[in-house]
Structure formats: C-alpha cells, structure tokens
Amino acid sequence: MGALIGAGTxxxxxxxxxxxRPTADHPSGRIVLTTRPELxxxxxxxxxxxxxxS
Structure with a gap:
C-alpha cells in the first residue's frame, strides 16, 4: 500500500x-467491484x- 500511495494512488x-491480493484464506484473491475501473x-x-x- 505504501508504494502505491507514494506513487500517487x-x-x-x-x-x-x-x-x-491473494492470501492464505483467499489464494485467488478477492474481486474488486467499481463503477470506475480506470482508477x-x-x-x-x-x-x-x-x-x-450482463
């Protein structure tokens, strides 16, 4: 997170x-839902x- 924030995110x-991001509990990662995917x-x-x- 620090690197992303440091880069201006x-x-x-x-x-x-x-x-x-993947973890032991969720090895495939989690889904991010957003109406602004360009971010x-x-x-x-x-x-x-x-x-x-659809």
Whole structure:
C-alpha cells in the first residue's frame, strides 16, 4: 500500500488493491467491484464494473 500511495494512488484505491491480493484464506484473491475501473490502471487489479455485467 505504501508504494502505491507514494506513487500517487489515492489511499482508497490502494486499500482495495491490497485487500484484493491473494492470501492464505483467499489464494485467488478477492474481486474488486467499481463503477470506475480506470482508477485501477497499472495496479495489477482487474476490477469488475457491476453496471456492465450482463
């Protein structure tokens, strides 16, 4: 998180990126839902826009 915030990423985005990364309990990571997926560009997260799910 510190590296993302230091690079100028908003702390709220950095928090979601950190929470979505794989852990022992969630080895595949967690899904990030957002209506603004462009905010996650370059973070390694591929968020889902719930407004574009069909």
């Amino acid at each position: 908003d702390w709220r985005i950095a928090h979601a990126v950190h929470a979505s 996650y560009a370059g973070t390694g997260v591929d968020p889902i826009d719930p407004g574009k799910i």
